Amino acid sequence: MVVVVRRDVQAVLLILIGGALLRISLTDMYLRYVKDGLRPALVAAGAILLAVGLISAVRDGIQRRAEEPAAAHTHAPATGSADERAAEPADEGGHGHDHSAGPRAAWLLCLPVLALFLIAPPALGSYTASRSDNVVAKPAAASNDAGFPALPPGDPLPMTLADFLIRSVWDTTAPLKDRNVRLTGFVTPGKTPGTWYITRMVISCCAADAFARKIEVHGAEAPATDSWVTVTGRWLPNGQIQADDAMPALTATGVEHIPTPREPYE
């Protein structure tokens, strides 16, 4: 059986989890895992857990240890009184709790904290992207009469991958023709050697629901996998239009390495 979590260790666990949440939400690290909008909730949850942990550390750790010799039976904080201990094994399946020992499952809360501090998992990259289909859902503007608004001026025009995909696949006026555009993303190797995609992952809530936006890049050597680049170039009409799973392409005139952006997802 797994040992129950003592009160003073519970306090350490709470402080660890609260601290981990604060650590990732007060820096930009949380953006690797969840959306921007969750930040206030993460800070609040981290602060609450940290506060509860600190209060517990004082009340259950320090104060009770000091009181213990005098009040061994009435509260039996650190060790549990004999009768409670004896009663516990009768309680089935890992759910015995007396008031001094916490749930055994709580040990598992170490895992996300350890994963965060020891591995510091990076944002999803080419490994996930190469396993994910391109999804270019038909936007509302494609079906109504007004159609798409004109593209803003700019040479090259900075665009998100989402914009580029939608305009190239669904905008029947082909506004990308003869326009220089600039896209930012990471490098995913293509299925055949030498081909590559400029890629962004998209998350709606957390990294568990991510999917990829990919655009084939022609006319430039593939940079290192997972490195971040801006690609300047022109739309290469390859017949990939009017379909949910289209894979548009771009002829690159310039590829520039950039540092990983603050927000890795689009």
Next chain:
Amino acid sequence: MTIMFEKSAPPRPAAAARTAPPPPLGAESSATVGPVSHGRPPAERWRPGQLEFFVLALVGLLFAQPWIVDRLGTPAVQTWATVFVAISVQALPFLVLGTLLSAAITAFVPPSVFTKVLPKRQSLAVPVAGAAGAILPGCECASVPVASGLMARGVAPAAALAFLLSSPAINPIVLTATAVAFPRQPEMVLARFVASLGTAVLMGWLWARFGRPEWIKVMRRPHDHGGSGKWENFRLALQHDFLHAGGFLVIGALTAATLNVTVPKHVIDAVSGSPWFAVLALAFLAVVLAVCSEADAFVAASLLGFSPTAKLAFMVVGPMVDVKLIALQSGTFGRGFAARFSSATFVVAIVASYGVGWWLL
């Protein structure tokens, strides 16, 4: 009963034990547990306790960090770790919200409040509780501890379970997200609302009719110490419920991350053409992906080639049955409960999706 440290979670107890120095605390140890320690004189010699082992294991891990990172550097493991951490991080604030509410209900709300608000007859209390699910603005991780707190306060299990099922699916945040994800199909929002509430109420009634009280294992909470005050009880209940549910959340996140990374998507895609299998396939996908109910509409919308009814099934099943929830429910109400309740809910939710999909979509 003897408690052995060797089997607990921190992975390097042996190394920690070898290096255990005497800590500065003169207080007596809390480690070795058992009747022996009862009434021990304070002057007894110090022995390292769980706290000391735990802290040492953490310090050991900290120093082993470069070695561990080296071993776990492959893209597949990193992707798995990212998804695992993401699910945990995403769910923790909602779990804190849920345990705060649950602890507040147990510590501050007298049981009489619920008996006044809810109709006496269970068959009426179930739909009222189900509709009340609309007011808890969270995802499924918040609803499990709240339902448990409600039961602890004397709310009929059938009503609390209807609330448990409906609240992650029909609250305003989730319905708004659904409307945003399906911009040209407002009927999808209505269908989701009707199918989810219908499933929740039906499950409540089924529980009232066939459920047995012994199937639910009542969680033993830290009990009141006369005189320690409402706030102290609140803190103890919060601490206990959070640590308990949090541990099971981690089990769920581990399972979901593993399935998320290993289940190949083309297996699911292969059945998209068949109307019957497509619904089952997406219902199954909802169970293994364990996407938060606030985001599942976006995932459903991105599943190309599936019928609207299949997408509806994904959104009805997801908030009610998934691997993360099954783990949370086993922790809170017992494994026997989770097995019975989740499988019944899965069937009812699929039937409701077929029915409502045929009617509205």
